[in-house]
Amino acid sequence: MITVRKAAERGGADHGWLQTAHTFSFSNYYDPAHMGFRSLRVINEDVVQPAHGFGEHGHRDMEIVTYVLSGELGHRDSMDHASVLRPGEFQRMTAGRGIRHSEMNASDEQPVHFYQIWLLPERPGLDPSYEQKAFPESERRDAWQVVASPDGRDGSLRIHQDASIHLATLDAGAELTRTLAPGRHAWLQVLKGSVELNGRALETSDGAAVSEESSLSIKAGAPAEVMLFDLA
Structure with a gap:
């Protein structure tokens, strides 16, 4: 059985500095028919304009995977990681018992286009951790x-x-x-x-x-x- 989720049917919003689309219920978008799929809880497609982003905020008990399609995404977190994610690079953050981080467009000129995915972890209370890696095209x-x-x-x-x-x-x-x-x-x-x-x-x-x-x-x-x- 294959169930298609068309791009135009997703939730989301245009905030000017942020254009965001939510495959599953997220933030102000709620649809009980689209709460996730298996362990997948969030698939967000975001475009953030230059010199804008998400200020420091917290997460817990979630596996967060980010993939940049174009542009550069800056990252800082409470584990003292500071990095820039570029096209072809993936980031994995285990929020576990709790973590704080910020995500900002690292460019003053070009938008950054990326996907952020959340998966439910195998169990709550994991140690927070972080990985980032480039994968050759x-x-x-x-x-x-x-x-x-x-x-x-x-x-x-x-x-x-x-x-x-x-x-x-x-x-x-x-x-x-x-x-x-x-x-x-x-x-x-x-x-x-x-x-x-x-x-x-x-x-x-x-x-x-x-x-x-x-x-x-x-x-x-x-x-x-x-x-x-x-x-x-």
Whole structure:
């Protein structure tokens, strides 16, 4: 079963300095039919204008993964990390018992476009921790590249949940498949371009929940970048 979540149907707002779209209920957007999927709780697509951002605020008991599509995102947190996240780089923050951080556009000239994803952790009260890593684009060209996993396999970030995140960049006409183990579920998010998922058309910023499917076939109509979540 595949359930498509069209980009235009998402919640969100245009605040001037921030254009945000929420796949699932978040902040002032509430839809009881879209509260999350499996351990996925938040998929937000944000564009922050130059020299703006989110001031210091707190989180707890959440696995937070951030991926920048364009621009530069500055990060500071209460664990004394200070960094800039650039295209092709992923950040994983385990909020655990509690953490405070801020996120700002690191540029005075260009907007920053990024996805932020929250997953429920395997248990509450984890030790807060942080990772950031760049993943070479060449290793996901028409191939799956694991960027986050429970065991940090193949150099991926470690998330504290039975879930893995995979990225792929597809040339027009390229096709990828993926087998889902019995009882597993998936979410596909189209970051750029257009694809067909088991024959279902998806455009930029569309997503799709997958259950009770043994295999996935993703074929790019136009050059595309997709993110796939393999979920318990």
